[in-house]
Amino acid sequence: MKPRFEIVAECPQTRARAGILHTAHGPIETPVFMPVGTQATVKGLTPKQLGEELGARIVLANTYHLWLRPGEETIRACGGLHQFMRWPRGLLTDSGGYQIYSLAGLRRVREEGVDFKSHLDGSHRFLSPELAVDIQRSLAGDIMMVLDDCTPYPAGEAEARKSMELTLRWASRSFAHWRAADPNPDTMLFAIVQGSMHSGLRRECARRLVDLDAPGYAVGGLSVGEPRPLSYEMAAACEEVLPRRKPRYAMGVGMPHEIGEYVALGIDMMDCVLPTRNARNGCLFTGEGKVMIKNAAHARSSIPPDPDCGCYCCRNFTRSYLRHLFLSREMLYSTLATLHNLWHYLDRMRRIREAIVAGRLPEYLLAIAASVAGGR
Ligand SMILES: [Zn+2]
Structure with missing residues (x-):
């Protein structure tokens, strides 16, 4: 089934909208909060509790962790992530970029991708935009994320631009690779807007990503230590430029009282640990x-x-x-x-x-x- 996003109601006073994201694993009503299932499990809960007790329609799994252990080939051999973890509804996999960003001293970013040391055994690993797509295709979730360069906070405009330009080049490579590998996909690949806390860069990044005609767009690099009004300002700057008919995902947010604020800014999807x-x-x-x-x-x-x-x-x-x-x-x-x-x-x-x-x-x-x- 070809995924699509349908808007069913729009708030006349804010940028909020209610929608339905139709996926091969069922419809997901938006705005939606996605529980985090880092290791292919939401810690402490069975999928039955998650689905029947809580009514969750989509959960997030972390590519970085599953790639290192048990490995994407193991999960593919077991029929993909849905089958492996016995979760019949929506699944979003991140690219692994944010976890590698969190490794700080253990990583080195270069044009081709990022070198880092595994937190499990210290072994050398390399992740490229193309490999991030391949690993996520093996995991076979419904929504995949491009590999991006998450800019540390605070960052001056020159540093933020350099990182944003790399994110844009990686996004182009990710989409070229994904479209070549699967010309008629029943999954989605989302692009990620970066630009640190510079609203001009955020708008420019969003504008240039729109050319990729991605099925959905994410606002990355939030909740990295900045004051909350700045996070809202960045989400609003991205929203001004991103197409209304595509789903928007604010990654890694937020506190309970913040989720309504993001929705009012036009955000459809959120996740947070x-x-x-x-x-x-x-x-x-x-x-x-x-x-x-x-x-x-x-x-x-x-x-x-x-x-x-x-x-x-x-x-x-x-x-x-x-x-x-x-x-x-x-x-x-x-x-x-x-x-x-x-x-x-x-x-x-x-x-x-x-x-x-x-x-x-x-x-x-x-x-x-x-x-x-x-x-x-
Ligand atoms: Zn309760």
């Missing part, structure tokens, strides 16, 4: 702010993590019990906390989408901002 990682570390997101479950105040608390939440965890368990599981380092803690935090994100995104369709997104965003402020 925060809900899952924070859950495991004892931080639960609620409608009234964060709950740190290890606090003594919860020792005999008979209320659920979030009394207004409809998730399995909140319908059945108390803060007292969760605190006990957390302090006892019980595995069930991570499962319940992850279920709750992901529900919080996915449910919030579902309500945001409903608000767009009903034509009342600005009012909805104001209401949730007031409720979080009131709970602090």
Whole structure:
């Protein structure tokens, strides 16, 4: 099935829209938050919980990790990533570029690609734009990402331009390779806008990527330490230029109260490790702010993590019990906390989408901002 993006409603007051991304593994209603399944698993959850309990339609897997272990050939021999991890719905694979960027001192970027040392055994590895496409084709997710050069923050304009120009050349190579390898694909390859925190560079990068006629576009290089107003400004600069009819993905964002802001800027897709990682570390997101479950105040608390939440965890368990599981380092803690935090994100995104369709997104965003402020 040929993938396509359909816009079903547009907010008259903001740049937000509600859409459906049709993929070979089912429709994905947008805006969408994508749980992160780094090692072909969302830590602590079964695919059944992810799909049936949480209603997730798409998850993200990390190419860097799966390439190093178990290797893309193993996954291909097992029938591709969907079959390997028994996840029947949408899958997005990143290019591995961001993980390699995070290796800092262990990598060297050159025109052909990037040399780095594996964090597992220190062995030398080389990743090129073409190889990133080939590895992702072996993994066989629904959406693939081009290899980009993520610019460290802060970066002056000259440094940011140099990095952006490399990202543009790599994007051209990625698309040429992908189109030659698969002239009639049932998967999508997304281009990534870079340009650090310079809005002029962001607009220029977006404009030049539009020439590639990519099935979708991502805003990369956000959440690298910059103040949040700057992240929004960069997303807005990219949005001005990117075609309205294509899906836009803000990579690696954000906090629960930020996802609505990105949607209002015209972003359709987001992913972030925060809900899952924070859950495991004892931080639960609620409608009234964060709950740190290890606090003594919860020792005999008979209320659920979030009394207004409809998730399995909140319908059945108390803060007292969760605190006990957390302090006892019980595995069930991570499962319940992850279920709750992901529900919080996915449910919030579902309500945001409903608000767009009903034509009342600005009012909805104001209401949730007031409720979080009131709970602090
Ligand atoms: Zn809950």
